[in-house]
Amino acid sequence: MSDPERDAGDGGGDAGAGEPSGERPENDGQRFDRIPETADERVVPGRPTREEVVRWWEERYEVPPETWDGHTFWEKGNGKLWAFAADVVTPIGVEGLGMRILRARQEHWKPSTNAVQRFGREATKNVVVLDGEEATTFARGDDQDLPRWEGDWGYVIAAHEIAGDSEASETPRATGEAGDVEPIGVGLYLHGELRSTVPKGRREDLS
């Protein structure tokens, strides 16, 4: 089988064969294309590689690379990256493929709430542990002052303690006594403030 990223071009497989650089394949926002494994295999300009995506999760949140072993990565739209739990043909003209995990192709990559809830349990870095009231504020979609955080600025994983142990969670416990912390969503931490990026459709008043 030929290389999937190479097949992704509009030219039906003959893209890049000595053609002028102006006709290089571009990202087609209407379909899912498998992203290349490494930069050497990149054909579509600017497309993130699997290697870069796995490394980003590891460097930013210490999510172990093997977390993604069972998933293929896809791009649809401008920099929307998806994780799919199987292998299918590329490109593939479907409406959805697995879970949208990450927004790339911009200076600061942003993980999705759903990805953080599912895969952020493995995270041990840039996890902001919230108390009960803070967690409720965050889930409601509200921003809040949080002067105690001394980790990195930017997109962090907001988490809280909730009943029961999670076998998946490696996150250090907030107090050492209660259950493991569970990721709530993605926060943007800037200038002493934690902004909630919980999407409108996921916000909930849990007070």
Add this chain to the structure above:
Amino acid sequence: MEPLERYASLLSDFDAFRAACERPLPSVVRVNTLKASIERARDALDAEGVAYEVTDWHPGVLRLEERGPGTSWPYFHGWLHGQEEVSALPALALDPQPGEVVWDACAAPGSKTTQIADLMDDTGVLVGNDNNLGRLSALRHNAERLGVTNLAVTNQDARNFSFKPFGDRTEAENRIEAFDRALVDAPCSCEGTIRKNPDALDRWSLEQIKGIVGIQKGILRRAIQATRPGGTVVYSTCTFAPEENEAVLDHVLDEEDCEMREWDAPAGFETDPGIAEWNGETFDPAVELAHRVYPHRNDTGGFFCAKLEVSA
């Protein structure tokens, strides 16, 4: 309530049936074990003081006593999904296995689809199809909230579903050309949802039913054709009308290579057999292997569920 009078002859306890149809349904949630064990989800509900009762027949299907499922932390985390109790049956009948290729022909908004993904342990390929583009966003939203990553969402008319997007008739090693299992949870006259939606029967007419039956037959036939020999197809509706249930099965047993298969409903969940005769019309007696669910038997909505095996 008039349409339901048709079923008086099928039930010796028709008054109990009619009384159940007039009671509202409890709020029910299913635990999504892709994100939390049943024990952990129940612990979290306990910790929040949300009262619930475990159903007699499934430890992960819980009846909430008061508030809706949305306003609790375990729901926010995607550990719970609001799903009518009886609608948890068809995925269990389908019995999908990890790693298989499974089709949900009429998937939106996704309660059964996400239950199938859970039973597959989020492995293999689950194709969730719906002909209504607007409803697909609800399917995607629900699947992602529950942490499902093995779902490919398609927007086709299920009656002539094509594998072309999946590399059908190409040389690709990872092409998909048949399903191991398929669920047809067909559009129907919704008589069984009267407890959830008292207006469900406002537009009821025999003419309307006759129109739907053609669609139901078309989708079920395509599901049987698209499933490999030896594979499983489950047909379900949320209605009592034999025209939409046993008569549809009778039709596909005639027209397609398939056979009815016995399936035992979960212990503690009481069903009635399919009927082989209705209004002077007789059906293949094998349709008696199907399950009719009447609201008064388990205090649920009404339902119909049948299991078929594709023959070689």
